Amino acid sequence: MIPKELGKQYLVVFCKGCGAGFRVREKPIAEEQDSLPSAAETHRCPGCGHTAVYEAREMKVARYQKEGLGRHKKMQ
Numbered sequence: 001m002i003p004k005e006l007g008k009q010y011l012v013v014f015c016k017g018c019g020a021g022f023r024v025r026e027k028p029i030a031e032e033q034d035s036l037p038s039a040a041e042t043h044r045c046p047g048c049g050h051t052a053v054y055e056a057r058e059m060k061v062a063r064y065q066k067e068g069l070g071r072h073k074k075m076q
């Protein structure tokens with residue numbers, strides 16, 4: 001994987017297992033509008049290994065900052 005670059009935006013999902021955000025595309029994205037997927041995709045969390053199907057609306061654009069990509073506020 002390409003290392004994350006501070007300040008750039010990435011397409012991420014929030015793991016359904018541990019709640020951590022992780023990239024679903026290696027490269028940063030420029031424009032939010034034309035980078036959002038239109039179909040569900042299966043992704044595996046690099047943190048906990050949980051594999052789940054993520055709907056297009058569950059994929060978010062997040063800016064990588066010192067704190068990381070963030071976490072879901074509420075874990076379920």
Ligand SMILES: [Zn+2]
Pocket residue numbers: 015016017018019020045046047048049050
């Ligand atoms: Zn996880």
